[in-house]
Amino acid sequence: MGSRTAFRTCPLCEALCGLELTLDDSGAVTRVRGDREDPLSKGFICPKGATLGRLDGDPDRLRVPLVDGAEAGWDEAFAVVRRRIAEVVGKYGKDAVAVYIGNPTAHSVAGPLYAGALIKALGTRNVYTASTADQMPKHVSCGYMFGDPLAIPVPDLDRTSHLLMLGANPLESNGSLCSAPDFPGRLKAIAARGGKVTVVDPRRTRTAELASEHVFIRPGTDAYLLMALVHTLFAEDLAVPGERPVNGLDDLRALVVDFSPERVAGVTGIDAGTIRRMARELAAAETAAVYGRIGTCTQAFGTLNSWLVDVLNVLTGNLDREGGAMFPRPAHAPVYRKRRPFTTGRWRSRVRDLPEVNGELPVATLADEIETPGEGQVRALVTIGGNPALSAPGSERLDRALAGLEFMVSVDPYLNETTRHAHVVLPPPRPVQTPHYDVSLLGLAVRDYVRYSAPIVPLEDGRPSEAAILARLAVLASGMDAEPDALDEMIITSTLGKAVAMTGSPVAGREPDELRKMLADDGGTPTEQRLDMMLRLGPYGDGFGADPAGLTLARLRTEHPHGLDLGALRPRLDEVLCTASGRVELCPPSFAADADRLRAALDEPADGMLLIGRRHLRSNNSWLHNVPELVRGSNTCTLQLNPADAERLGLAAGDLVRVTSRTGTLEAVAEPTDTVMAGVVSLPHGWGHGRAGTRTRVAAENAGVNVNAVTDENEIDPLSGNAVFNGVPVTLEPAS
Ligand SMILES: Nc1nc2c(c(=O)[nH]1)N[C@H]1C(S)=C(S)[C@@H](COP(=O)(O)OP(=O)(O)OC[C@H]3O[C@@H](n4cnc5c(=O)[nH]c(N)nc54)[C@H](O)[C@@H]3O)O[C@H]1N2
Ligand SMILES: Nc1nc2c(c(=O)[nH]1)N[C@H]1C(S)=C(S)[C@@H](COP(=O)(O)OP(=O)(O)OC[C@H]3O[C@@H](n4cnc5c(=O)[nH]c(N)nc54)[C@H](O)[C@@H]3O)O[C@H]1N2
Numbered sequence: 001m002g003s004r005t006a007f008r009t010c011p012l013c014e015a016l017c018g019l020e021l022t023l024d025d026s027g028a029v030t031r032v033r034g035d036r037e038d039p040l041s042k043g044f045i046c047p048k049g050a051t052l053g054r055l056d057g058d059p060d061r062l063r064v065p066l067v068d069g070a071e072a073g074w075d076e077a078f079a080v081v082r083r084r085i086a087e088v089v090g091k092y093g094k095d096a097v098a099v100y101i102g103n104p105t106a107h108s109v110a111g112p113l114y115a116g117a118l119i120k121a122l123g124t125r126n127v128y129t130a131s132t133a134d135q136m137p138k139h140v141s142c143g144y145m146f147g148d149p150l151a152i153p154v155p156d157l158d159r160t161s162h163l164l165m166l167g168a169n170p171l172e173s174n175g176s177l178c179s180a181p182d183f184p185g186r187l188k189a190i191a192a193r194g195g196k197v198t199v200v201d202p203r204r205t206r207t208a209e210l211a212s213e214h215v216f217i218r219p220g221t222d223a224y225l226l227m228a229l230v231h232t233l234f235a236e237d238l239a240v241p242g243e244r245p246v247n248g249l250d251d252l253r254a255l256v257v258d259f260s261p262e263r264v265a266g267v268t269g270i271d272a273g274t275i276r277r278m279a280r281e282l283a284a285a286e287t288a289a290v291y292g293r294i295g296t297c298t299q300a301f302g303t304l305n306s307w308l309v310d311v312l313n314v315l316t317g318n319l320d321r322e323g324g325a326m327f328p329r330p331a332h333a334p335v336y337r338k339r340r341p342f343t344t345g346r347w348r349s350r351v352r353d354l355p356e357v358n359g360e361l362p363v364a365t366l367a368d369e370i371e372t373p374g375e376g377q378v379r380a381l382v383t384i385g386g387n388p389a390l391s392a393p394g395s396e397r398l399d400r401a402l403a404g405l406e407f408m409v410s411v412d413p414y415l416n417e418t419t420r421h422a423h424v425v426l427p428p429p430r431p432v433q434t435p436h437y438d439v440s441l442l443g444l445a446v447r448d449y450v451r452y453s454a455p456i457v458p459l460e461d462g463r464p465s466e467a468a469i470l471a472r473l474a475v476l477a478s479g480m481d482a483e484p485d486a487l488d489e490m491i492i493t494s495t496l497g498k499a500v501a502m503t504g505s506p507v508a509g510r511e512p513d514e515l516r517k518m519l520a521d522d523g524g525t526p527t528e529q530r531l532d533m534m535l536r537l538g539p540y541g542d543g544f545g546a547d548p549a550g551l552t553l554a555r556l557r558t559e560h561p562h563g564l565d566l567g568a569l570r571p572r573l574d575e576v577l578c579t580a581s582g583r584v585e586l587c588p589p590s591f592a593a594d595a596d597r598l599r600a601a602l603d604e605p606a607d608g609m610l611l612i613g614r615r616h617l618r619s620n621n622s623w624l625h626n627v628p629e630l631v632r633g634s635n636t637c638t639l640q641l642n643p644a645d646a647e648r649l650g651l652a653a654g655d656l657v658r659v660t661s662r663t664g665t666l667e668a669v670a671e672p673t674d675t676v677m678a679g680v681v682s683l684p685h686g687w688g689h690g691r692a693g694t695r696t697r698v699a700a701e702n703a704g705v706n707v708n709a710v711t712d713e714n715e716i717d718p719l720s721g722n723a724v725f726n727g728v729p730v731t732l733e734p735a736s
């Protein structure tokens with residue numbers, strides 16, 4: 001049998017590795033290797049990427065729509081969705097239809113390009129995403145500090161000489177809000193060039209082991225540590241923001257006065273001398289970057305943490321300079337765009353009165369909105385690539401709530417814990433049939449880089465791409481009687497219309513029809529034409545011929561099939577900054593006010609056992625447990641605890657332990673290990689498979705337990721609405 005080779009970006013995690021796939025005549029993937037010619041990943045690959053072929057060819061993947069559990073044609077399935085959504089809107093109004101968008105949507109072209117149109121067409125305020133179970137605090141902190149929630153500085157890994165990393169474990173996760181293939185190699189290189197990596201984590205992770213120094217911290221107390229670091233910089237005259245335009249320096253100085261290293265040592269478990277040394281090292285380093293990830297976001301003080309991380313970057317003069325924390329410049333995002341300064345709370349949730357953030361409401365309150373009767377109650381749900389029945393805080397309650405919806409439609413390749421509740425499931429095609437361009441992630445990469453992967457295997461007749469599925473949902477939700485392509489046409493027309501009217505745009509003053517024709521002349525699907533438009537209007541684009549050497553999608557496809565390196569990150573704060581004041585806001589009033597909550601909790605540290613999460617290299621949230629190669633071997637869904645705690649509780653390795661919290665109870669296998677600090681227990685998320693009505697056979701045999709049965713949907717970071725997965729108070733006892 002013949003075979004062929006194709007190249008594409010791995011769609012599974014934020015590392016953006018280039019892959020080399022071998023396919024047989026039938027279009028099945030027979031081998032996956034790292035693409036050595038990819039200028040960013042240079043052949044790096046992990047076990048997940050290596051098994052992409054198994055995921056792609058998974059026999060449990062749905063091939064046709066399901067309507068009430070039975071296979072159906074596409075037209076029939078869309079007709080049911082149209083009718084049922086119209087019914088719910090007719091009876092209860094637009095807010096009765098909620099949307100939940102999950103993590104894989106951030107890795108697709110379809111999500112960023114079409115989900116917004118769907119939300120607009122539905123006209124609902126009930127928008128939920130995995131962001132409020134993840135990085136929303138970072139959006140809020142960057143929104144208020146820099147004016148743009150998407151202006152997230154990333155550590156300049158390849159040039160920094162000092163990296164302070166909190167709540168991140170890139171040796172398992174491969175990095176997040178910092179796209180860097182071979183993150184481990186890049187960390188090792190810091191030490192090799194004489195630099196230092198310090199890791200702050202309640203567990204001695206593989207990343208901590210690789211680091212120059214590991215500092216244990218009590219879960220949920222990073223804000224105290226960060227406050228004390230800022231305190232020390234001021235107290236020792238080490239705060240030097242340099243030329244950067246900043247506001248609020250004096251307010252900040254006053255705010256941190258109470259948080260001396262001595263004052264926070266007890267609550268954090270870190271002695272004052274260590275904190276002071278950490279601050280001095282940060283200030284003394286030639287270049288340094290502070291980087292906080294999910295361990296610091298999914299906390300009661302998630303926004304304060306995310307803010308203070310960048311405060312440290314500013315105060316040590318490292319924001320927006322080589323080797324510090326820098327803003328990538330994605331090729332598809334126009335820099336001439338006008339932006340309104342960021343604000344939250346433009347509307348509030350009905351039941352718990354929680355503020356809207358970034359156009360959405362906290363997933364932690366989705367169950368409230370479904371269960372609580374009254375005007376505006378959620379009666380229908382659209383999910384796109386999400387599994388909140390496992391991933392949301394307090395998810396067992398949400399799982400029950402989903403069962404009570406009048407209508408639910410899911411765009412998802414699997415019948416899993418969430419989609420089993422859907423009346424209609426619309427499966428997107430296989431990864432190799434799907435175009436790939438990282439709209440959401442290229443703006444977080446450690447070098448400016450761009451890559452487009454065209455589909456390798458054509459779609460079967462009549463099978464829509466995921467983009468076409470979302471476009472069709474948007475069109476039907478708007479009540480239009482049009483083809484899905486009409487949506488792309490509207491968006492292209494409106495974008496070009498704005499671009500020609502805007503000073504500073506590369507096409508200012510030109511004729512939109514002429515530009516439209518140039519896109520059409522290059523061919524491609526409507527989705528590709530939109531990508532082409534974005535690239536051509538972007539900072540490296542050809543400006544529709546204005547810069548003949550500039551980027552177009554066609555050029556990227558034909559001349560750079562392995563991706564294109566656009567260089568190391570360059571300072572660009574002036575391009576990014578869009579606060580009302582035009583300066584970096586170092587001490588936004590709502591953050592300063594939230595520091596009162598921090599101060600209040602200082603004298604009442606949580607006692608008892610605290611639960612945190614963890615990730616394993618061979619897993620990816622809830623949905624790679626159906627790949628045999630990734631679940632083979634020892635059980636990773638164990639409750640890790642310190643040997644001293646295990647002994648006190650009479651638990652030995654392999655014993656079943658009952659974990660109880662305010663919201664529920666679960667039983668897990670105990671794994672005593674001194675990598676976890678005393679008083680802390682850790683259980684990974686994304687498990688708890690094998691439920692009735694699911695169709696993921698391998699996962700069912702490796703079910704594990706759902707940690708979110710004991711996390712608490714009532715606990716959130718108030719500024720961002722983000723879920724609190726770390727520092728959950730639990731009690732333990734041997735299970736009989
Ligand atoms: N293999 C694999 N890779 C993944 C994923 C996966 O599930 N598996 N998921 C992807 C997704 S969606 C994301 S968002 C990223 C996340 O990427 P990372 O942020 O790197 O995620 P984790 O590996 O969970 O690392 C978080 C660390 O925070 C620590 N931690 C817990 N509580 C606290 C605390 O209170 N303070 C501090 N300082 N640390 C704490 C944990 O012990 C853990 O080591 O990973 C992505 N990559
Ligand atoms: N306790 C605890 N809970 C957590 C976390 C934690 O650290 N601890 N982490 C949180 C984080 S960071 C995240 S991001 C969330 C993730 O939360 P979710 O996004 O809700 O959950 P996933 O497990 O990523 O589910 C992904 C879904 O997308 C589907 N899917 C896969 N590929 C595609 C595709 O190409 N198209 C479409 N349409 N669907 C696809 C899968 O079948 C699956 O149903 O979980 C959060 N939950």
Ligand code: SF4
Binds near residue numbers: 017049181
């Ligand atoms: S590190 Fe991430 S992007 Fe790279 S191969 Fe693994 S899953 Fe894919």
Ligand SMILES: [Mo]
Binds near residue numbers: 103134
């Ligand atoms: Mo995530």
